Amino acid sequence: MTDTAHSSSGKSTAVNGIEFDNTRPQERSRTGMSADALRRAISDHLVYSIGRPAAVLTSQHYYMALSLAVRDRMQQRWMATTQDWLDLSNKVTCYLSAEFLMGPQLGNNLLNLGLESEARAALAELGQDLDEIVACEEEPGLGNGGLGRLAACYLDSLATLERPSIGYGIRYEFGIFDQEIREGWQVEKTDNWLVSGNPWEIDKPDASYFVCWGGYTEQYQDIAGRHRVRWIPRRVLQGVSYDTPVQGYGVNTCNTLTLWSARSLKSFELEAFNTGDFYKAVEDEVLSEKVSKVLYPNDEPEAGKRLRLQQQYFFVTCSLQDVIRIHTERVGLPLSALPDKWAIQLNDTHPSIAVAELMRLLIDEHDLSWDEAWDITVATFGYTNHTLLPEALETWSLSLFGDCLPRHLELIYEINDRFLDEVRAAFPGDDDRVRRMSLIGEDGGKSVRMAHLATVGSHFVNGVAALHSELLKDSVLKDFYELWPERFGNVTNGVTPRRFLALSNPGLRQLLDETIGDGWITDLDKLRGLESYVDDPGFRERWRKVKRANKSRLAEYVHSSTGIELDPTWMFDIQVKRIHEYKRQHLNALHIITLYHRLKSNPGLTIPPRAFIFGGKAAPGYYLAKRIIKLITAIGDVVNADPDVNRFMKVVFLPNFNVQNAHLIYPAANLSEQISTAGKEASGTGNMKFMMNGALTIGTLDGANVEIREEAGAENFFLFGLTEDQVESVKSNGYRPMDYIERDPELAAVLELIADGKFTHGDTEILRPVLDSLLHHDPFLVLADYRSYIDCQERVSAAWLDGDTWARMSILNSARSGKFSSDRAIAEYCDEIWNVSPMNVDL
Ligand SMILES: *Cc1c(COP(=O)(O)O)cnc(C)c1O
Numbered sequence: 001m002t003d004t005a006h007s008s009s010g011k012s013t014a015v016n017g018i019e020f021d022n023t024r025p026q027e028r029s030r031t032g033m034s035a036d037a038l039r040r041a042i043s044d045h046l047v048y049s050i051g052r053p054a055a056v057l058t059s060q061h062y063y064m065a066l067s068l069a070v071r072d073r074m075q076q077r078w079m080a081t082t083q084d085w086l087d088l089s090n091k092v093t094c095y096l097s098a099e100f101l102m103g104p105q106l107g108n109n110l111l112n113l114g115l116e117s118e119a120r121a122a123l124a125e126l127g128q129d130l131d132e133i134v135a136c137e138e139e140p141g142l143g144n145g146g147l148g149r150l151a152a153c154y155l156d157s158l159a160t161l162e163r164p165s166i167g168y169g170i171r172y173e174f175g176i177f178d179q180e181i182r183e184g185w186q187v188e189k190t191d192n193w194l195v196s197g198n199p200w201e202i203d204k205p206d207a208s209y210f211v212c213w214g215g216y217t218e219q220y221q222d223i224a225g226r227h228r229v230r231w232i233p234r235r236v237l238q239g240v241s242y243d244t245p246v247q248g249y250g251v252n253t254c255n256t257l258t259l260w261s262a263r264s265l266k267s268f269e270l271e272a273f274n275t276g277d278f279y280k281a282v283e284d285e286v287l288s289e290k291v292s293k294v295l296y297p298n299d300e301p302e303a304g305k306r307l308r309l310q311q312q313y314f315f316v317t318c319s320l321q322d323v324i325r326i327h328t329e330r331v332g333l334p335l336s337a338l339p340d341k342w343a344i345q346l347n348d349t350h351p352s353i354a355v356a357e358l359m360r361l362l363i364d365e366h367d368l369s370w371d372e373a374w375d376i377t378v379a380t381f382g383y384t385n386h387t388l389l390p391e392a393l394e395t396w397s398l399s400l401f402g403d404c405l406p407r408h409l410e411l412i413y414e415i416n417d418r419f420l421d422e423v424r425a426a427f428p429g430d431d432d433r434v435r436r437m438s439l440i441g442e443d444g445g446k447s448v449r450m451a452h453l454a455t456v457g458s459h460f461v462n463g464v465a466a467l468h469s470e471l472l473k474d475s476v477l478k479d480f481y482e483l484w485p486e487r488f489g490n491v492t493n494g495v496t497p498r499r500f501l502a503l504s505n506p507g508l509r510q511l512l513d514e515t516i517g518d519g520w521i522t523d524l525d526k527l528r529g530l531e532s533y534v535d536d537p538g539f540r541e542r543w544r545k546v547k548r549a550n551k552s553r554l555a556e557y558v559h560s561s562t563g564i565e566l567d568p569t570w571m572f573d574i575q576v577k578r579i580h581e582y583k584r585q586h587l588n589a590l591h592i593i594t595l596y597h598r599l600k601s602n603p604g605l606t607i608p609p610r611a612f613i614f615g616g617k618a619a620p621g622y623y624l625a626k627r628i629i630k631l632i633t634a635i636g637d638v639v640n641a642d643p644d645v646n647r648f649m650k651v652v653f654l655p656n657f658n659v660q661n662a663h664l665i666y667p668a669a670n671l672s673e674q675i676s677t678a679g680k681e682a683s684g685t686g687n688m689k690f691m692m693n694g695a696l697t698i699g700t701l702d703g704a705n706v707e708i709r710e711e712a713g714a715e716n717f718f719l720f721g722l723t724e725d726q727v728e729s730v731k732s733n734g735y736r737p738m739d740y741i742e743r744d745p746e747l748a749a750v751l752e753l754i755a756d757g758k759f760t761h762g763d764t765e766i767l768r769p770v771l772d773s774l775l776h777h778d779p780f781l782v783l784a785d786y787r788s789y790i791d792c793q794e795r796v797s798a799a800w801l802d803g804d805t806w807a808r809m810s811i812l813n814s815a816r817s818g819k820f821s822s823d824r825a826i827a828e829y830c831d832e833i834w835n836v837s838p839m840n841v842d843l
Pocket of ligand 1: 144145146149576577578657658659662683684685686687689
């Protein structure tokens, strides 16, 4: 920890001309970093911000007061950071993402400010317990899973690495649904996260922008006689910004997350717009605010199509208008300098309409020529691809797109014409290639291909793990790679060690600090220092004690949320992630049934006891994923109640997997299940969180598993399954699930237990869809990997029996997880794609 974050001993400082008096002993209660100043700040906020008399104060009130006090301290750093990059011409990263899965803020902000013990002491003086107060926070679930959480980890690393940055996204009024499990089925509940207020955000109604929608375009000549186009929208609404500070760890840098909320326009404001149908526009006012109402679940191709496009355009245009306003009005630079001052990253194709929108703003609103505008656009954007799954590649039907964004469709046609000329020049006579690369897809009704738009409009394209980036060049973006090989690269994902180690595993944090010092928090490669302790029995014992305590902590949580009791001496075998066929939770389930079957048919058998723990949400419209949850809970009901087997195994489905309970889950794992079909998981980040916390991985050669195995050493990783090549060849030869069943009597018996209704009180219908998928239409080859998986699990069990060996492997996994810090990933983005350097902030 550098002492700049704790400059409480400093003198008075000025930010924006405002004096901050930091002198001791009576520190300012808005900014002082001592426990005493914090206590005064909390008391002040209870009176002046919360306004409740002492007699009625609840933990929630203390949560609000402490959070506001913490935000005050960030505010000073936030203003200094912003002022600095406005003054000095530092380049700023904008991370455009439809999702930011930030997780609870209070604990993380205390950690990053170095205020944990001060906050604990301050609350204790007020008769409150910090852990209880921290637990009051409703987490902002503004993301579905890995992609949104990655964006949040990247904001933490950008701030910690002192890189000026703004995250831009949507302030969904309702985030990802809350999941309940009733009678074994997923039930969705609205996530009303704003209901008790959000102390972290500051709304800035002065930073608001108009957002046009629908209508038509008109050509005209401007006074200089130039040919111009204007967009006559059918509707106009407004985006208002809500800013949340993002505090770096141990530094003064405090960056910004700007989330846009939709507002309808007042009638008088509408007059400023030459809308095609004034009265219709006014009637539509009510509809406008729907735009930022709710986060859509992924894995639902048809859900809310039009509104989703509107959400994407809404946050993209607000963000780009904001960048241009800051650039021209606050920084005072010409638009030609945009790429020198801003690096804008597109997190998947969700914000890729930005390519056409920046062109529109530069040409229609700021009078630039096509060529000037295009050079700026390509130099400014970078695009991160997150998936190879064809069904997840975003396209919009041409008619829908043209109806919603008529001007953008014209611009996309023009971009496409010029681009395809370039393709024809590079590959003369290759008409098929031209058709494949077009921004407009012709197969099955015309559509706009957003991945193509993002690729053509960016100077760099990256995948999220080495294997994924290679496959990208070889499959969905192959033609583009052949045209522009220099534009393609890889940045393997990472996760922040602040949240996923220091904050969520305090026991391990303390052991690490005592063993190798605390430098690992900002330099995770320092964990390598643990390798010299693997042969130290005393250290191994302490290591195991930490894991045991984390397992007890999770067991308590499992008991309180499901009623199931777990023995913390058992192996905790955990698979938490979105429920999806490609992630293959059903393969894990087949292993559990296999053990159940063995124990039932062989009463003398003993096996090393395991707790199988699952968590994850299924998209509400993803029928099969919901049946897979039912499969798991049904197995759990039978296994947990059967004394023949529950001495050796228990099965838990933890409801509502989110960032908050992830803090309890990853640190408690002995075994991390990363069992996707090879070639389908772009990277995974859960795999990294498990590894850092000392879990061993059982996994396929997929996504970042490949690199995890390389780093950990093959001998410290449980590998099984077909490789990506083998998957492709099985598929091209025609995958026949029955072949595997005929060859494997145990597999046949396992499937029969499901078919006979063994886990569903004799009902043979409930789980039939899962069986049908496994037997007849399974693109993810579950049965092809079954035997390899079961055999590998035998090796896992054998290794578990030798506690010392397991502890050694666990330590080595943690010790070698440095590569998977988001600090490494962000440093790569900054050096190779964004060209953004550190900016030290002084208070
Ligand atoms: C890390 C994380 C994910 C991503 O998990 P994967 O195993 O990489 O799919 C999803 N949800 C939450 C809450 C996470 O913390």
